[in-house]
Amino acid sequence: MGMSADLVVMGAGPSGLAAAWRAARRGLSVTVLERADHVGGLSASFEVSGIRVDHGSHRLHPATPPHLLADLRGLLGDDLQRRPRNGRLRIADRYVGFPLKPAELAKRLPPALLAGVARDAVTAPLRGAGRAGTYAGTLRASLGPALYEALYAPYALKLWGLPGEEIDGDQARKRVTADSPWKIARRILRGRSDGQGKIFYYPRRGFGQIVDALADAATAAGADIRLGTACTRIEPAAGAVVLHTSPGPGPGSGSGARAVSGDPVPNAGSTAGTRLTAGRVFSTIPMPALARLVEPGPGPEVAEAAGRLRFRAMVLVYAVHEGGRWTPFDAHYLPGPETPVTRISEPANYRVSADDPGDRTVLCFEIPCAVGDEIWAAGDFSGVVRDTLARSGLPPVNLAEVVVRRVPHVYPVYETGYAEHLAGLDAWAGTIPDVTTFGRLGLFAHDNTHHAMAMGYDAVDSLTETGWDGSAWRAARRRFAEHVVED
Ligand SMILES: Cc1cc2nc3c(=O)[nH]c(=O)nc-3n(C[C@H](O)[C@H](O)[C@H](O)COP(=O)(O)OP(=O)(O)OC[C@H]3O[C@@H](n4cnc5c(N)ncnc54)[C@H](O)[C@@H]3O)c2cc1C
Incomplete structure (x- = not known):
């Protein structure tokens, strides 16, 4: 089967969805290819024990540019709540407010x-x-x-x-x-006039309501979002790019997440084995993965540089606690060596929602690791949950269930020397005809959801009637380099 579109977007995280929505609103034909069985990437939500949870602690920060916030308010209405921050951090065996x-x-x-x-x-x-x-x-x-x-x-x-x-x-x-x-x-x-550090925005039905709303808006504007569809080969040719696809890794995959249980049911058809032709391709998948898909690929030096860029992985452990809310805090930051867990969040405390049950809650434990290491391969995390709470001066849980998600690409690792490898790969990526890479994974950048959305908007704004405005995009890239991550 063959299809064609003005624009093909690889990846339905916030950067890809923002681009798809903006481009479709401009009247372009847009196809989005998403490997997972749901939209949202790292910003997606899903249900554990009937409670909406996120991929670790996610908040929409007040640093979100006003035009993006206005668009999200337009999509989410009153569901986008303004909330006081209520997190704390453990230092020298005691808790202090964080930030x-x-x-x-x-x-x-x-x-x-x-x-x-x-x-x-x-x-x-x-x-x-x-x-x-x-x-x-x-x-x-x-x-x-x-x-x-x-x-x-x-x-x-x-x-x-x-x-x-x-x-x-x-x-x-x-x-x-x-x-x-x-x-x-x-x-x-x-004080900071933007409220940074004191308040945040959060949707009533979990952070993922943002990406769900973006996907709905993009679809309503005419975009075709194809779930369960991974790109396997990209062949830039004169005036068009040919993309080959195959089925994604299957149920429960988000940002390449491998799920153990508690996953959403696949809800869309895929374009397995499809060949697509695109006027332009926006890629938000990891930049090193893009280098492996493009034919002809980069030379050996750039391929080696791509191989040296590493992403940190994360195991997300969702502990269902019976007996109502666990604490009044939204997140506990745990920098110390006494546990591999870096943060525990309680999603129900991020919002006010009548949908959240009164008799139980879910805690999310974030455990950074490397794919294949001891943490990644571990099967039972109930001991880690109990040990972490005991060693961190936190109340015990009445554990009813434990659900685990493993996400391979979470943090770009800025090991010394990375900048040279990234510069080489990025320079090569800039030469792929009619293909543009951006997003957290696509630029190997630490960023927030609002940064990812801004990249999607800027990419579309660099598309002109006749092609691609390289100088507008270079100016946008200089703006992205100024992004500073808010925690
Ligand atoms: C633990 C944690 C906490 C965070 N907290 C916050 C926060 O509080 N506030 C905030 O604003 N941001 C936060 N972030 C950052 C936020 O999650 C990201 O900035 C945002 O999701 C990046 O969007 P993206 O579209 O660039 O990438 P992603 O969300 O990673 O989306 C990329 C998409 O591409 C898909 N994909 C990958 N390979 C392929 C392929 N070959 N073919 C097709 N599709 C593919 C993936 O499945 C995924 O859906 C946090 C991130 C982490 C890890």
């Missing part, structure tokens, strides 16, 4: 750590840039050694699987927004 607040830190941190932080603040001007090339060097110089060692060093090891000395300084610049005690203090004294 960090200096006044509270001053009251709650043990005197020895506080003295270290104060000393580092005073000596900050003397430290200079330090070994700013690495994550450790950058944060030791800006935050000071005391806070770095107590918080950021152990957290980095768990999140990215590497000591801070082996992580590029870009990681610190893109991820750690309040990067000095003075900046934290200034933030509190002045």
Whole structure:
């Protein structure tokens, strides 16, 4: 079977769906190919024990640009709720509010750590840039050694699987927004007019209601979203791109997620074995995966660079707790080495919804890992759940059920040297005729959902009547480079 479209979008996460919606509204014929059996990628929600849950803690941050927020308000109406943040972080065996607040830190941190932080603040001007090339060097110089060692060093090891000395300084610049005690203090004294750190937006039916609404809007505008359909080969030719597809990995796959149980039922036809012709292709799949699909592919040097870019994986453990809400908090951040878990969230506390039952709740444990390692391969996580709670000073759970999802591509790892590999691969990707790569996986970027959506909009805005506006896209890419992740 053969089909053709003005635009084929690979991947139905927020970046691909935002692009599909905007392009379809402009009157283009759009086909979206999604390998999983549902839309949304990492931003999707699904049900565990009758409760909507996300792929780890997800909030729509107030940093969302006003035009995107207005579009989402238009799609979701009152279901998009404005909520107070209520998370906390464990440091030096106690909990403090997160995002960090200096006044509270001053009251709650043990005197020895506080003295270290104060000393580092005073000596900050003397430290200079330090070994700013690495994550450790950058944060030791800006935050000071005391806070770095107590918080950021152990957290980095768990999140990215590497000591801070082996992580590029870009990681610190893109991820750690309040990067000095003075900046934290200034933030509190002045406040932030956008409400960042104090409030967030969240849909009544889970974060995934955002991507579901985007998919519905794209479909209503004429886009054809094909679930369970993976792209297997891309052949750029004169004036058109030919794509070959095959069935995706099957039920429960999200962002390539492998599910153990509690998965949605497949709900759409696939285009297994289809050949499509596209005027333009937008790819939001991992950039190294794109390099493997395009024929002719890159030369050996670029192929090697692609092989060196690594993504961190994650096991998401959903623990069903019987007996009502577990705590009043939305998330507990656990940077310490006493558990492999980096965060526990309680999805029902992110929203006000009459759909959430009163007699039980679900907790989501995020465990970063590498595909194939001990954590990835583990079968029973109830011990990890119980141990983590006991070691982290948290209330025990009345465990009714445990559901596990494994997601292979979660965090791009900015190992030292990554920038050179990425630059080589990205330069090659820029030469594929009529193909553009963007999105979290497509640009190997740490980003938020609103960044991913903005990329989709900007990609469509670079399409002109006659083709592709390369200078508009280069300007957009410069804007993307300024994105800073909000936690
Ligand atoms: C633990 C965690 C917490 C987060 N918390 C927040 C938060 O609080 N707020 C926030 O704004 N953001 C958060 N994010 C980030 C957010 O999830 C991402 O920014 C967003 O989902 C990226 O969208 P995307 O479309 O670029 O990629 P993705 O969501 O990864 O979507 C890519 C899609 O491509 C599909 N695909 C892959 N390969 C193929 C193929 N060969 N053929 C067809 N389809 C394919 C995948 O199945 C997937 O659906 C968090 C991320 C993580 C991991």
